Every structure is written in C-alpha cells, then in structure tokens.
Amino acid sequence: MNHATHGWERHDPADSDIRKNALSYAILAPSPHNTQPWIVEFDGPLRISLFIDQERLLPACDPELRRVCVSHGSFIENFTLAAGYFGYRADIDLFPGGWPGNALDLEKPVARIDLEKDVAVEKDTLFEQIQKRETNRRVFRKNSITDHQVSVLSEASDVFTPISIVADNDVRETLANYIVKAMEIEVSNQDRITETLARFRFNDQEAALFRDGFGFAQFGSGGISRRLAEHFAISREKAEQDISSLGREAVKLTRKQAFSAAAYAWISTKGNNRMDQIKAGRCYERACLKATEMGLAIQPFSQVLSEHQDMIDLREQLREYIGISGGHTLQMLFRIGYADPVPHTPRRPVDDFVRKRA
Numbered sequence: 001m002n003h004a005t006h007g008w009e010r011h012d013p014a015d016s017d018i019r020k021n022a023l024s025y026a027i028l029a030p031s032p033h034n035t036q037p038w039i040v041e042f043d044g045p046l047r048i049s050l051f052i053d054q055e056r057l058l059p060a061c062d063p064e065l066r067r068v069c070v071s072h073g074s075f076i077e078n079f080t081l082a083a084g085y086f087g088y089r090a091d092i093d094l095f096p097g098g099w100p101g102n103a104l105d106l107e108k109p110v111a112r113i114d115l116e117k118d119v120a121v122e123k124d125t126l127f128e129q130i131q132k133r134e135t136n137r138r139v140f141r142k143n144s145i146t147d148h149q150v151s152v153l154s155e156a157s158d159v160f161t162p163i164s165i166v167a168d169n170d171v172r173e174t175l176a177n178y179i180v181k182a183m184e185i186e187v188s189n190q191d192r193i194t195e196t197l198a199r200f201r202f203n204d205q206e207a208a209l210f211r212d213g214f215g216f217a218q219f220g221s222g223g224i225s226r227r228l229a230e231h232f233a234i235s236r237e238k239a240e241q242d243i244s245s246l247g248r249e250a251v252k253l254t255r256k257q258a259f260s261a262a263a264y265a266w267i268s269t270k271g272n273n274r275m276d277q278i279k280a281g282r283c284y285e286r287a288c289l290k291a292t293e294m295g296l297a298i299q300p301f302s303q304v305l306s307e308h309q310d311m312i313d314l315r316e317q318l319r320e321y322i323g324i325s326g327g328h329t330l331q332m333l334f335r336i337g338y339a340d341p342v343p344h345t346p347r348r349p350v351d352d353f354v355r356k357r358a
C-alpha cells in the first residue's frame with residue numbers, strides 16, 4: 001500500500017462501533033504539521049471524550065496551543081458529519097471539566113461527545129468530501145474565482161463564526177507580501193525550523209514509519225517539490241546541517257505560493273478563548289470541505305498569526321489592514337485557488353488514537 005493512502009482508504013460503513021467509525025473520519029481532519037494531536041477515550045457504548053495528545057505539540061511554532069485547539073474544532077466537525085451520515089446525532093459538550101478561559105488543563109477533555117441514534121438527523125453532503133480534502137502546497141494556476149463561488153463558499157462555512165473571502169487584486173498582493181514577510185521572521189529562529197524539520201518527511205520510508213508530518217509529495221510533482229528535493233538531495237542530514245539555506249528556500253517557495261492565490265480567506269473570532277478556537281476550526285473544516293466539493297484548492301498560512309514575540313508587530317499590522325477590531329483574533333488565513341491534487345498526508349492507525357481509561 002502506498003503510504004499516502006494510510007488512514008484514507010475506504011471505511012466500512014457497516015462497522016458496528018459508531019464511535020470508531022466516526023473516529024476514522026475525524027482523524028482525516030487537518031492539523032498543524034500533521035501532528036494529529038487528538039486522543040480519545042471510549043467512556044460508554046455511545047460516548048467519547050476527546051483530549052489533546054500532549055506528545056504531539058509544537059511549542060516553538062504554536063506556543064499557546066491555539067493551532068492545536070483549531071485542529072480539535074476540525075476533528076469535531078468531521079466527527080459530527082460522519083456520525084450524522086451513519087444516522088447518529090452528536091451532542092457535543094465542550095470542556096465538560098469546566099470553563100477553560102485562556103488556560104488549558106491538558107488532563108481534562110476538550111469535548112465529551114454523546115451519540116444518539118436518530119433517523120431524523122440531517123445528512124450533510126459535506127461528509128462526502130472528507131476523504132478528498134487536503135492541503136495543497138502547489139503553485140496555483142492563474143484562474144480566477146467568481147463572486148458567485150465566493151458567496152457559495154462563505155455561505156457553507158459561515159456557521160460557527162464569520163469567514164471573509166476576498167479575490168481583489170490589490171488585497172491579494174498585500175496579503176501575499178505579509179505572508180512572505182512572516183515566513184522571513186518564522187525562519188529566523190532555529191527552534192521553529194528544527195521543530196518543522198522534525199515533522200518533515202524526506203522520503204516514503206519516513207512517512208510510512210511515522211504516519212504523520214508532511215513531505216515533498218504535498219508540494220506536488222512540479223517545480224517546488226523538485227527544487228526542494230534537489231537542493232537538499234532528499235536528505236535529512238543535509239537539511240539539518242544547512243538550516244539557513246533551508247530557511248531561504250522556504251521564503252522563496254512561500255512567495256510563489258502566496259502570489260498564486262486566486263483568493264484569500266480568513267476566519268476571525270470576537271474573543272480568543274478556547275471555545276472560539278474550536279469554532280474557528282469547525283468553520284475552517286467546512287470551508288475546506290466546501291472548497292473541495294467546488295474543485296478548489298486550499299492552503300493555510302499560519303506564520304503571520306503566530307503568538308511568538310517576533311511576530312507580534314506584523315500580526316497587529318495585518319489585523320489593522322484587514323480591518324479587524326482590537327478584541328478580535330485572526331484564527332486562520334488561507335489561500336484558495338486551482339491546482340491538481342497532491343497525495344494525501346498519512347494518518348496513524350485508528351486504534352492509536354484510542355486510550356484506555358485510567
């Protein structure tokens with residue numbers, strides 16, 4: 001089996017354990033660096049508790065665990081869509097151990113989900129896109145996006161928190177410049193590069209062994225992937241020895257990606273508590289699934305949204321440029337456009353995500 005199909009192969013709808021069945025779709029959600037930071041406990045025949053996997057954090061790139069919480073929102077959205085498809089209503093209780101505010105007790109669940117058989121439950125057609133959705137890092141083609149596409153996409157995603165989509169030339173160019181500048185700042189820090197390299201899979205063997213992270217394949221088979229591969233001779237050792245050169249390549253590649261966007265979208269929330277972050281993740285996943293249905297490709301750029309000190313000024317400038325008021329937080333920024341699909345990033349086996357109750 002090709003490593004890229006790990007986790008994405010056909011699921012058995014007849015699987016009698018709805019918890020495991022819905023879980024097998026939930027883990028296809030996007031996550032920062034494909035860390036897959038989710039772990040569940042089966043608390044009853046129709047109940048799961050979802051936790052953050054403490055072994056799968058990115059302290060340098062995601063110091064406040066905001067991205068982790070966003071990816072938990074995407075996981076919950078997939079889980080809910082899958083439960084609905086198989087005729088179950090998912091009742092979600094966020095942070096059942098108590099209101100987390102901005103703090104986060106990693107020992108307590110992010111969510112408790114109760115499933116209830118319900119013939120009247122709505123089957124959302126976005127479910128059908130879960131196995132096709134992907135992050136696409138190719139340079140996008142030069143096709144434009146119509147106003148109609150923009151409104152269809154926003155309507156399908158604008159469920160938990162507002163999403164804005166802009167195709168205007170000047171705005172795209174300005175945002176692309178912010179994104180490139182942010183990547184320059186991102187790669188100026190050795191810890192962040194090292195953390196990203198640790199999740200970069202240089203070859204099929206690494207991908208098959210770890211079944212997480214992302215690699216050359218997700219940049220497509222064209223120029224970007226080939227340049228990266230040639231430059232580093234597809235070797236982890238060479239990349240680790242030449243980190244500054246790797247950083248320069250990352251900036252060059254980001255420029256090509258960012259300037260090829262047909263549109264930009266962002267998701268913001270009024271506050272920035274853990275519930276807001278979960279809502280943003282649910283909204284982001286819906287945007288991805290709808291875009292997939294419409295034949296559109298998506299890639300987030302998170303560097304400019306980062307919480308680390310070096311990024312604060314640029315992040316504030318971007319917030320002002322976009323016109324988001326002080327208390328509001330940009331949770332996701334992503335490009336939309338047209339590109340051929342790339343191979344999926346692998347997922348670990350479903351059973352790896354299930355922890356026995358202590």
Ligand SMILES: Cc1cc2nc3c(=O)[nH]c(=O)nc-3n(C[C@H](O)[C@H](O)[C@H](O)COP(=O)(O)O)c2cc1C
Pocket residue numbers: 028029030031032033034035067068070071074133134135136137213214299300301302303344345
């Ligand atoms: C909160 C969040 C932030 C992300 N930021 C980036 C990013 O800055 N650049 C990028 O190329 N992908 C980003 N991604 C996409 C992940 O790398 C991707 O979801 C992961 O590698 C799994 O691949 P898949 O989405 O194709 O399934 C982000 C995903 C999430 C959920």
